[in-house]
Amino acid sequence: MDQILDGLNSAQRAAVTSPAAVVQVLAPPGSGKTKTLTSRVAYLITQNGLEPRNIVVCTFTIKAAREMQERIRGLLGSDTANRLVLGTFHSIARRFLVRYGSRIGIKSNFGIADTSDSTAIVNRIVKRLHLTIEPKQARARISKAKAQCVSCAEFAVKHQGANMQEFSAVYAEYEDHLRVSNLLDYDDLLLRCADLLRRFPECVARIEAVLIDEFQDTNTVQYDLMVLLAQQRNVVTSVGDPDQSIYGWRSAEVKNLQRMVDLWPETHVAKLEENYRSSALILNLASELIQQDTSRPAKALEATLPMGPQPVLRQIPSAKIEALWIVGEVQRVIRRTCGMIGLGDVAILLRSASLSRLVESALGRAGVPYRMVGGNKFFDRIEIKLVLDYLRAIENSNHNEAVARIINVPSRKIGDATVARLLEDADARRLPLWKIILEIVRGETKVTDKVSPQAQRGLEAFVNVILSARKRLTTMSSEKKSLADFITFVVQKAGIQDHLKRTKAEDFDNRWANVQELVAQATDIVETAPGESLETSTEVIDHESPSPFQDETVLETALTTLLANVALSAESSAQASDQKGLVTLSTIHAAKGLEWPIVFIPAVVEGIIPHSRAEDTDEERRLLYVAMTRAKAFLYLSIPSRGSTGDATSMSTFLSSKALKPLLANAGSQLGSREIKEIALILRRECPTERALSVAAAAEDAQDNRWLSHEDESESWNDDEDHAYAVGHRQSTSNGRSCMIYQSRQGLPDQNVDSQYGCKPTMMNQKEFTSAAAAFSTKFVSASTLQQTSENTPIGEGARDRPSKKNKSASSQSVQSQGSITSFFGKPTVPTSGLASDRPHKLLSRAPLGVIQNPPRATESKRDAEAFIESKPLSKPITLHTTSMQRIESHRKTLGVKRSFNGWESRQHR
DNA sequence: CTCAAGTGCCTTTTT
DNA sequence: GGCACTTGAG
Numbered sequence: 001m002d003q004i005l006d007g008l009n010s011a012q013r014a015a016v017t018s019p020a021a022v023v024q025v026l027a028p029p030g031s032g033k034t035k036t037l038t039s040r041v042a043y044l045i046t047q048n049g050l051e052p053r054n055i056v057v058c059t060f061t062i063k064a065a066r067e068m069q070e071r072i073r074g075l076l077g078s079d080t081a082n083r084l085v086l087g088t089f090h091s092i093a094r095r096f097l098v099r100y101g102s103r104i105g106i107k108s109n110f111g112i113a114d115t116s117d118s119t120a121i122v123n124r125i126v127k128r129l130h131l132t133i134e135p136k137q138a139r140a141r142i143s144k145a146k147a148q149c150v151s152c153a154e155f156a157v158k159h160q161g162a163n164m165q166e167f168s169a170v171y172a173e174y175e176d177h178l179r180v181s182n183l184l185d186y187d188d189l190l191l192r193c194a195d196l197l198r199r200f201p202e203c204v205a206r207i208e209a210v211l212i213d214e215f216q217d218t219n220t221v222q223y224d225l226m227v228l229l230a231q232q233r234n235v236v237t238s239v240g241d242p243d244q245s246i247y248g249w250r251s252a253e254v255k256n257l258q259r260m261v262d263l264w265p266e267t268h269v270a271k272l273e274e275n276y277r278s279s280a281l282i283l284n285l286a287s288e289l290i291q292q293d294t295s296r297p298a299k300a301l302e303a304t305l306p307m308g309p310q311p312v313l314r315q316i317p318s319a320k321i322e323a324l325w326i327v328g329e330v331q332r333v334i335r336r337t338c339g340m341i342g343l344g345d346v347a348i349l350l351r352s353a354s355l356s357r358l359v360e361s362a363l364g365r366a367g368v369p370y371r372m373v374g375g376n377k378f379f380d381r382i383e384i385k386l387v388l389d390y391l392r393a394i395e396n397s398n399h400n401e402a403v404a405r406i407i408n409v410p411s412r413k414i415g416d417a418t419v420a421r422l423l424e425d426a427d428a429r430r431l432p433l434w435k436i437i438l439e440i441v442r443g444e445t446k447v448t449d450k451v452s453p454q455a456q457r458g459l460e461a462f463v464n465v466i467l468s469a470r471k472r473l474t475t476m477s478s479e480k481k482s483l484a485d486f487i488t489f490v491v492q493k494a495g496i497q498d499h500l501k502r503t504k505a506e507d508f509d510n511r512w513a514n515v516q517e518l519v520a521q522a523t524d525i526v527e528t529a530p531g532e533s534l535e536t537s538t539e540v541i542d543h544e545s546p547s548p549f550q551d552e553t554v555l556e557t558a559l560t561t562l563l564a565n566v567a568l569s570a571e572s573s574a575q576a577s578d579q580k581g582l583v584t585l586s587t588i589h590a591a592k593g594l595e596w597p598i599v600f601i602p603a604v605v606e607g608i609i610p611h612s613r614a615e616d617t618d619e620e621r622r623l624l625y626v627a628m629t630r631a632k633a634f635l636y637l638s639i640p641s642r643g644s645t646g647d648a649t650s651m652s653t654f655l656s657s658k659a660l661k662p663l664l665a666n667a668g669s670q671l672g673s674r675e676i677k678e679i680a681l682i683l684r685r686e687c688p689t690e691r692a693l694s695v696a697a698a699a700e701d702a703q704d705n706r707w708l709s710h711e712d713e714s715e716s717w718n719d720d721e722d723h724a725y726a727v728g729h730r731q732s733t734s735n736g737r738s739c740m741i742y743q744s745r746q747g748l749p750d751q752n753v754d755s756q757y758g759c760k761p762t763m764m765n766q767k768e769f770t771s772a773a774a775a776f777s778t779k780f781v782s783a784s785t786l787q788q789t790s791e792n793t794p795i796g797e798g799a800r801d802r803p804s805k806k807n808k809s810a811s812s813q814s815v816q817s818q819g820s821i822t823s824f825f826g827k828p829t830v831p832t833s834g835l836a837s838d839r840p841h842k843l844l845s846r847a848p849l850g851v852i853q854n855p856p857r858a859t860e861s862k863r864d865a866e867a868f869i870e871s872k873p874l875s876k877p878i879t880l881h882t883t884s885m886q887r888i889e890s891h892r893k894t895l896g897v898k899r900s901f902n903g904w905e906s907r908q909h910r
Numbered sequence: 911c912t913c914a915a916g917t918g919c920c921t922t923t924t925t
Numbered sequence: 926g927g928c929a930c931t932t933g934a935g
Contacts, residue, residue, distance in 0.1 A: 060925075061924085062925090115925090186924090186925050189925085246923075249924095352921085352922045353922080353923085374924080411914085415912050415913045416912090417913080452912075454912095455912090589923045612922090
């Protein structure tokens, strides 16, 4: 008991120990929301004697679910934690449907249609009905209707316009298609579960308490679901904060907070008002920001931590330099704090996943390992999708979308035209695609007008793959390893390895490694989704109804669970851990509920935050508020004057308020030892010794390594331009002079280099170049070495000798060791994979290397650089080229960036 | 005619 | 990376 209440403040304690059946906790950022919720769970179990397996805990993300489980494990031990019914709304709903769905006509082995499936279905319907509406919009609208519990019949009645008639037709067709295919989409999981619980309350007869995290993000179905789950005892605890409502676009209803109080008038509303996460200055800024929303009720949020370093708002010439600056600042803070702060303490939070590219590139360049959260997932990689689609087709052959996607992958000479005809036929006859294919292969249909002989052979091969896999599925032993074995079998039978070799030659190693990783983790993914208790403790739940999986082999059940967990984006526990010491890149949405000592928010610019397509400005502001309040000690906002496309931008209106100005510094703190001590206090970490700090400070000053390198070897290779060039700009560390390096494709001095940096480029041959380099007492890699390196390093080689960032090939290492400036030329993979493989490095062989000597203090460029570093406005913006994904990939390869199940690191999306 | 491969456009946020 | 569209090979 003491252990549960220990370390809670009075408000938290009041909420945790409240005798009221219904408790609504209003918990602003950093006020101990999770702590309160987990303590409440513990309290209900130990004090009120509730059974763990009769308690439902709903979160919105897998991450939150896992975190919750960890915390409860810490309080009550694994046994108890594992017995809770804990997970995302969707996963809990799925579990109920698997168990009891048969009562409302849902087969227990239903599949889950993900967004791409839904889109494909709607697409085909729209085409088939020759409608004019936009499929994507239609899909979004269906999802919205479902989230608000509007069935298609209701919708048709409510909306009578011509456009709406079309839409209702699509809605109806869509529902029909899902039903026929034995599929449920994300909204169905919730909707049908609510349906089930409404009609068969006995399914939740045993539920003694329901706890909801991030309650402000519930939509109508989820709210209904909460009420229905709790209908037996009406014991509910919700935790939320209207200020952090950022899912309005997903039909979240903040007014559910009020609905809850209206429904249960005895609700005890508990307000938490003390923040334990962020420094006082960060909190000041965030509060000031959120108060711009005048419709919002005033609210107290008190800082409990010292002031800390002032939050920074940085104006930066371009998005590219912004990325470089972020990396530089990360490294500076880490150096200055002598290891008190590490890479794992850093998060870069983005409004949209697509903003990550430049940052990734800069991190990659600097050799900083990172991981990504949000955005596209591991499971969205094309090769993973492929394997999963095979598995889905095997598990449920009615899954038209999966079948259609794999039918000609690897190529079986079945073209798009054939597939389209087959699909059309399937739709017309209301039969699954698979049945049509079977008919053709078995010769039951005359096909000459539909399918060419070669396509016929292809179909036969395809059917063979699926059928033999299915046979295997029902006959294979059901030992622990068998799921992995089964997937391996499917991959072999389908010829996926060869297919990847053929189509993804340059990246085969990576792709194949991904497939193998999926195989390796399959069992883990099935087993480690938190709180599978509804399934595992079947004996206790339900005596009268037989196990839904009665007719299936263990292996089939495992496969079904694997696919469901994948669709609900579970990650294996192995992937979830093992990510310490990496910088985190995340969307702001995915960062909710998390915290880091250092937070960067790039591109706080009109059009991005608030997003140009956002409908609700206040929600965009709350988004920025959520992002800011993730920070414990350091908060950096930045605004590039030019976006990645080079067009001018303006500061976000959220920041232009006069009230915010005095709260923001324009450059990072100097980090004197007094400040660092305060930071140690904020982070509750041990402060480095005075001595260590002064050594670090001295080293920093002596090194005076604050030059930003604008060098950009790979990005500047741009065939579309007359002057593909690369520019380096760095102060030599040993003699204090600065120099510039450039490389021109034509071997001509480059006008851009000239005007941008305000100094004359000097052309040199290789020999002159080398001696010029020596004059800077820095060794340069020679052009010939470079060429050799490139040739000796086959494309894709970097991937083979992973893991870890130390996997730079030997040649690269020797180059790197020659001095700081060589890192510019020193990465063999840059020329190697930056260029198309069929023209091996001809640009390089033609290009002379040059050094431009830059007389100390004389040039505009130097003033620019200095001004930038001293954070005075630049006299002239420096434009650099935009980057491309391919090149980022090559950086990642060079670095051996960790693959992450939850990563963008490869952003293929199907 | 069919299919494969290439080009040029676009890309908010998530279960 | 997806999608619509074009081009070239068989």
